[in-house]
Amino acid sequence: MPKIGDEDRLAEDRPTEDRLTPVLRPVRAGNGFEEALEQILQVLRLGLVPHGERLPAERELADRLRISRVTLREVLKVLQDQGLVESRRGRYGGTFVLDRPQPPGEGELRRRVAAVDVEDILRFREVLEVGAAGLCAADGLTGAPADQLRAALAATHDAPLAEYRRLDTLLHLTLAELSGSSTLTAQYAAVRAQVNDLLDGIPLLVRNLEHSQRQHTALVEAVLDGDADGAREVMREHCAGTAALLRGFLT
Template identity: 50%
Template structure:
């Protein structure tokens, strides 16, 4: 009698091409998905960087940055020598907030609401004729977050997003974005800050603000959508 097929996902099915707009974040998420679903056992090695780059459709530099970030976060270990490579840690980290474990539905709810509110805010802000004070506030908030230390990054990032909501010109929108941002920050506080993600977020923040100041509604909405997708990929990767 033929045996039943193994329903467990394999590395080949999980390590599929990523969206190039958020190549780093999606690469981290794909690797985390493979790790957290138990496709690879503790102490088992990842495929070589070259093979991962081909499977994921990204550069080896992106793979190397993702591996380094996950090693810094305690998920992977790199070993040198004849039998070296990248290996899963024997014990994986747990979310930072003790006793808090959100399922995918909880995360999806917060992130979908965030997309509705913040993509709309960026589009509406770009569609308005901003005054000098509003434009200067956006530029200043952008400069602040670009210069932020790791310890102050979340706070200054939140201030920029709230400034964009204010620039949309709907006073009722700001408290909604603020409330949702509290939910999102509670999720973000459970995952590590990845320096490559911060650098990528800075580039996306720049694109969002420039599109708003240029009055390009579609570009502002698209840039915000891409930015939120990167954060969503990391949150699902670490917390699902």
């Protein structure tokens, strides 16, 4: 029988794939990149693959997450850029876990996270965003309001990285304003400010921005087509992607 203190050693002796079972699961099709990144970040933060050890092979990880190896490589590239893993070639190569670096200003970010209920903020944001999208689509935007929404979308497509989050915020605020509810708009402005405080603490990921832009385009098309159900579903998926990234980097 195991002695007192043996539990940790026995857990370490378990095959890596067994240790990862509670965390790695098939992701939803809509946010494959973001949810895969969230799960692997959780693996690293929980220490399920300790510093110096190798992550499972790409084929295994892709199979567990039900994503393509192309998407997985994009996830691993982000983790490598953040100094969390290292790719090594050769017979004994693979993706190895590094000590997590302490980014500048992380103390301030942790203070912000500790001061708010992140899950509550993300839920409230989703309720407001999904509601605004549905209202705009149901009302049927035409004329100047439709042009205003198109212009806000176009601005995000042309935005340099340094301006992206500001213009992304303006697109979402435009949708809230066009919902016709001043109360909803005020509440959304307040919760978006809290979300932006958190987003400022994580890196801008080009792969994620490209995905967001596709969702933005689908969202605006659904709204202008008067497809309320479609607009709500796209917005719900979009919010879920942002939430996955924030959970991955901040929790």
